[in-house]
Amino acid sequence: MRKRPEFESERERVQAGEIRFAIVGCGHIAGKHLEAIQQAEGAALAALCDPNLTRVSALAESWNVPAYAGMAEMLDREPDIDAVCICTPSGLHAELAIAAARAGKHLVIEKPLALCAEEAESIGEAAAAAGVKATVVHPNRYRPAIRHLKEALDRKMFGKLSHVNATVRWNRSQAYYDQAAWRGTVAMDGGVLMNQGIHSLDLLLWLFGPVAEVRSWVDTRIRNMEAEDTAIAALKFANGTLGVVEACTTVYEHNLEESLAVFGENGYVLIGGRTANWIKAWNCVKMPDEEIGRIMAEVEADPYGVPGHERIIADMVEAIRTGREPAVTLEEGARAVRLAWDIVRNGR
Structure with missing residues (x-):
């Protein structure tokens, strides 16, 4: 040291x-x-x-x-x-x-x-x-692909947005939950939304603003745990953009993908991979091809950047x-908690 x-x-x-x-x-x-x-x-x-x-x-x-x-x-x-x-x-x-x-x-x-x-x-x-x-x-806010997306959204490059989609299709085995008595409990750990999906919820709020309406379904489908292992939610943001959240820890037998997709009148972006670090697609009529190519090349060369922590x-x-x-800020952290809680409360 x-x-x-x-x-x-x-x-x-x-x-x-x-x-x-x-x-x-x-x-x-x-x-x-x-x-x-x-x-x-x-x-x-x-x-x-x-x-x-x-x-x-x-x-x-x-x-x-x-x-x-x-x-x-x-x-x-x-x-x-x-x-x-x-x-x-x-x-x-x-x-x-x-x-x-x-x-x-x-x-x-x-x-x-x-x-x-x-x-x-x-x-x-x-x-x-x-x-x-x-x-x-x-x-996750500091991932290079996410930073580029944030900048493009701030510049209104995609115009009016129709909808966005966030997925966390991961695996947490029964052994993971069994390794400590507090894991998977409502009082000490929460389920897939509070634990794994909370980062995606934070990104949705940070990128697209507050959520005005939530409709959801959550369940404990496969894991032996108290909280949910699967969650599906339909969101309506205050600005009118629609959203879908899909999160689970039940994928067999390894993490499959984490993704964030954005669709607007001027184009779309898909950020994905096992963790949402790679730009899988970026199409925007308002951005020169050279700029899009530079962004994708930068992310491909260094998808992780300086560690977020x-x-x-x-x-x-x-x-x-x-x-x-x-x-x-604390308020931003609290907003993500409230959204996760609203999805669980409405979905049970």
């Missing part, structure tokens, strides 16, 4: 961009946060926290930082922590985020922000009252340093 520079004052440290992060929850997703903190300029790892002492101690030793079983003790004993990454099961996000905010710590919260609208709103209220910055991890950590460093809001 990089050696931490020394500063004469806390203000000097923050202005210089030395923002110290702690990670709460050291399961699989914590690895992406560790890598992002290591790579992002101005970020440093200060501590790790997980009730599984064997796991957190081994990880902390490899990263040369202290380990804690509880967040309260960590924040009490490590006062130089600036921001906390919440990487626990989703059902714990609200409790931990609110406690960290009240302790004066900025927040990076894994998706979904919470498992219901009320908890999401409580996190927002706590962050606002404490005056801390907070963001939600929606890294790294972009989110770097954005939080800059937000804390300058006082601006993070690029992905």
Whole structure:
């Protein structure tokens, strides 16, 4: 790890961009946060926290930082922590985020922000009252293909849109759900929409605006779990655009595809692959062939770009340093939660 520079004052440290992060929850997703903190300029790892002492101690030793079983003790004993990454099961996000905010710590919260609208709103209220910055991890916004699509939509290149389509046709085996008692539960994990499909819902809201009407069907068709493993929804956006969402974890026996399709009066775009990183089709009468060719060549050469988690950590460093809001706001995270909840509630 990089050696931490020394500063004469806390203000000097923050202005210089030395923002110290702690990670709460050291399961699989914590690895992406560790890598992002290591790579992002101005970020440093200060501590790790997980009730599984064997796991957190081994990880902390490899990263040369202290380990804690509880967040309260960590924040009490490590006062130089600036921001906390919440990487626990989703059902714990609200409790931990609110406690960290009240302790004066900025927040990076894994998706979904919470498992219901009320908890999401409580996190927002706590962050606002404490005056801390907070963001939600929606890294798919930073995929090169998605960034190019966003730019084209902002330029109105496709004109009036007729409809859009988002699919998540993935596999999560029964063994995946059986590996931990909280997986697939309504209280701690949610189903395919809150867990896997939440990124697609965030993209739909970010790209096309708020949803005015939802009609849906959700069910637990194949997996032995409490929440849904399959969801189908028809959406009507506030601007009149129609949308379809299809999400499942029941595809046999590997992930098949994740896609986003956009259809307008001037053309269409299909972004797909096993993950929605590749441009499968781009046809737009308002864009020169040379521009379309350049976009497709850039994405083909580097479909992943800078990892989204790294972009989110770097954005939080800059937000804390300058006082601006993070690029992905709590309200945007809450909108995705509300849409997922509306689909489930209307579809049962």
